[in-house]
Amino acid sequence: MTVIGGLRRLWETDPRRDPTTLTYTLLAIGAVVVPLLAAATGGGYLVGQIADAGVFVLLAIGLNVVVGFAGLLDLGYAAFFAIGAYMYAELASPYLEAMGIHGGIHLPFWILLFVGMFVAAGFGALLGAPTLRLRGDYLAIVTLGFGEIVPRVVRNLGTLTNGVNGISAVDPPEVPAWISGPWSGDPFKIVTDLKVTDAVGYYLIMVVLVTVCVVLVNNLYRSRIGRAWMAVREDEVAAAAMGVNTVRIKLLAFAIGASLSGFGGAFYASKLAYVSPGNFSFLVSVTILVMVVLGGMGNIPGVIVGSLVIYYILYNFLPDLPGHLTDMANAFGFSGLLQQSGDWPGLAEEASRLKFLVFGSILVATMLLRPQGLMPSRVREQELQKGTHEDTTIEDVGAATGAE
């Protein structure tokens, strides 16, 4: 289909009746306009940040497959992120020189992206196979345990992973061909095997990766597998009775979620040029969970918006808050608040500590007030709403929602 066809289709559908189309359109426009605006104001900084946010969008889309589509709470999602990132760092950096391989190993970026995907999916299946029979809350704890074990094992493996110190000097992404021209201050020619080290390059690669993943996951959701996920989420017993192989379908959700995480991990390692076990703590898993829950479990555009909002809060709003509050306190004559006294560490330091409270409050408030998230998935909305209003016991809800 051509661009014109796409535009006509957009014209024919009434976006007000289809929030999904509207969101995608706005996101696509944003993906083009924001970097243009940033470039106009000389903000390579902002473009770099959006590229970072893209990693979280990838992760949130992946976790959405597990939590939103299949209804399995995975609290150790960062473990797969770590596996993808470390896999990339080991195979595309001088680090393995420490193991006696001269110069280390430097495999190409694009191949490793997919290797990271499959390795993470393999680990997902490995963890999932024995644990997916567990009830939901036990499964959550097992995944949490796995999520805690992976970074700790990485910390302790010593020379294989370089322990707490992490692996540095990781190769940047490389594109097979690129057109350079006056816009980058070079003569007009085709460059091959260009190492991408600037913010715009990262941004472009990120947009391509996110687009590919969105299309893939969307198609999966609309397929037989997607419907089976939904059936398992709503009532596993009924789904099994209808002939769905629940084991395989849950395992698939787990593995696909993990693979997107590994994919994101490889890109993340190449962008940051560094990995360490500290990057993959429980806090990261919860950050991604907050993105999915806030955006709306099960709804891809919602999850994308949710992850952008959370990323903004986490990396722009909260870090800048101490400075803004300090300015405000000075302007309004409350500069006394800035001084440290006793347990009060000063306004700026206090503001820098808000992260945990903000995360917790978002999770609790969303689940209590709007369990369907900012942008609900229609199917999911019914299920979550029904649960809170009908006077049934926990056990009955499974049967009730399954019956409709």
Added chain:
Amino acid sequence: MQRSWLLTVLAAGSVVAGACASGGTGGGASAAPSGGAATGGASKGEIIIASDLPVSGADASDGIPTQNGVQFAVESTGTLKGFKLTWKGFDDTVNGAHDPQKGAQNVQQMLNDNKILGMVGPFNSNVAAAEIPVGNRGSLAMVSPSNTNDCLTKPDFGGKPCTDPNPKNLRPAGGNNYFRIAAADSFQGPAMADYAYDTLKLTKVAVWSDNEIFGKGVADTFQAEFIKKGGQVVVRQDFDTKVTNDWKPFLTDAKSKGAMGVYAGATSGTKACIPRAQMAGIIDGPYMTPDGGVNSQCIKDAGSNAASMYGTVAGANAEQNPDAKATVDAFKAKFTKKDDLGSYTFMAYDCAKIIIDAIGRAIDANGGNMPSRQQVVTALGQTKNLKLTTGTYTFDANGDPTTPTMSIFQTKSGDWAFIKQFGVGGS
């Protein structure tokens, strides 16, 4: 294929965006030389000196006094050859402890700002190992006041070639952009080992480390020197301090093997002095830390057992230098609290001054225009006999100071007190 239009739109959009955006920002760092072309007039523009230090959380007791030194140096200089000098601080802590990943992100952000021509920091060696490659690809001048791990700069450490990290691998673009003024761990560990054996008269000690590049390295060199002197290291253990609360089994083990004191290869951010509080009633002897423990957080952590702790600082004490008195007094007039001044405040002050000096020479070399980052790095490498508050600095080919200094401190009535300082060989 209901939504395949989306793919088309996005793909088309991103190509357009990329082409135009490349035009605007000019590919980040590589465009730095052209950045200065348009400047001129009375004020030729702004040059930013950044700092990357752990300024919140448990490391803040080291990071804030150090950052004060940078801020003071930049702000008291004000202008340089027609350019306005400003300082911009970055924080590399995450949840209260220094974090290499955050450090690498900070350096990437610095590279995206063409006005930033140099940075002071980082404070911790593992953060440095993550930051040097990022800075190296963008030719950012980095000068650290306190990094001491040998392998950040030197090709070998303790007689063995460096593999963890390998200084050559830390510089993927070639050339050197990283300099430091502190004495390396191959001096810091042995300095305390000598002091423990000769002055404190210890013959059996227990050694632990936080397993980080710095902590483990300094613990290893302490151990080697102590054994060489004729002492015994009865227990040696490396901890994951993020999760360890209980040092009692380690201390009990050490006690049962006759340890008279304990050496901690760690920093306050990695619980350097928490075991000191747990030592009460188990081992009654001195407790020794490297520079990462010589701060107020450490004394708080040690609680009622804070007496008779010893620490090394890998630099000179500016307050012992009569020529620096005016600068020290001016600093104290501006930063009045006791905690504002730490063991690395003036080392950081000197780092900022070294960068300013190099930028000045780079401006001259560029005909009075805004120099490129590479020109600053080149000028920095040529720093020679620059007399500052903590010593006179010349860099060798690796980026190390040619005449480093080491000082020793002891806790006295709830504070760290200076004991002595001495030059430690040249390299």
Added chain:
Amino acid sequence: MEQPIAAGRAAPVRFRGLASSRPLNALLLLIVVVVALLLLTRVWGRGPGYFAQILVYGFANGSIYALIAIGYTMVYGIIELINFAHGDVFTLGGFVALALLPMFGVTESQRDTPGVILPLLATLVISMLFCGVVNVLIERIAYRPLRHAPRLAPLITAVGMSFVLEGIMFLWRGPFFLHFPDLLPSARISIGPETSVGVKELTVFAIAIVLTVVLSLFIERTKLGKAMRATAQDRDAAQLMGIDINTTIALTFFIGAALAGAGGMIFGLYFNSLSFDLGFSAGLFAFTAAVFGGIGNIYGAAIGGLVIGMVQSFSDGYFDSTWTQVVIFAVLILVLVFRPTGILGMRVPEK
């Protein structure tokens, strides 16, 4: 209610067969045997004095885990919710005690004087009450409205509440390792060339035992205790019998949190350091202990706590402390996968 249970048993049969199949069990057994043998050789190598010393530390660690695990197991037993915030209530107990002690004018210099006993007891009681009230509020705000929602919902709010509590403590005292005053007597009773029992360890152990015994008496002998047991067995039937379900659940949360709060203060007194995120791993380990002992079983939780405490000190003492957490998390996964009903526990019907 009947139908899902019955069907739930029928459906995953094949899957259970996979996990408990013979090769996997054999592999598990092999790993356990190898680790046990390795441990045995190390224990042999270090002699009995050191072994006894590690055992003493294990009891002290385990007592603290036991106090947390009991609250976990009670809450899970009654509403089948993993109260993630429970570990943070434990930390809160330590934080409250740390703030209260100076108010009573207690300083570290008073150690080894009898003057500290009364303020310490008062602090213990107040922090227990405080934590109890906080936990009841958590239940009221975050869990009760979702009692009939799909299971995922309260689980997510539980994670959220855990972060809210950590966030409050983070705002209050920052990310620092807080020094908790060293107030318990430092005297140690030597019982061998390499072994000594500190008054500290004895105190920790004694408090844990007293609280556990009082609790079990309460549950077995009082009317309220009976109501709790009834609610745990069948909530609807209990309601029909005239038991106020909401009060009973609130009471369970209160008691569980009070024990955890006591655990927090004891942790502070014993290790002399606290940090805001302590409860995360401590809570998870306590949950492991609760599952290990059979979830819903109070004695099981106490014993499970001791076992986890022992695992921790043996791993610290004979292997490498950097691997301790990995070992405990591995125990967690293995227990959940292979013995979700616990080592001691009776078979709890899977709902």
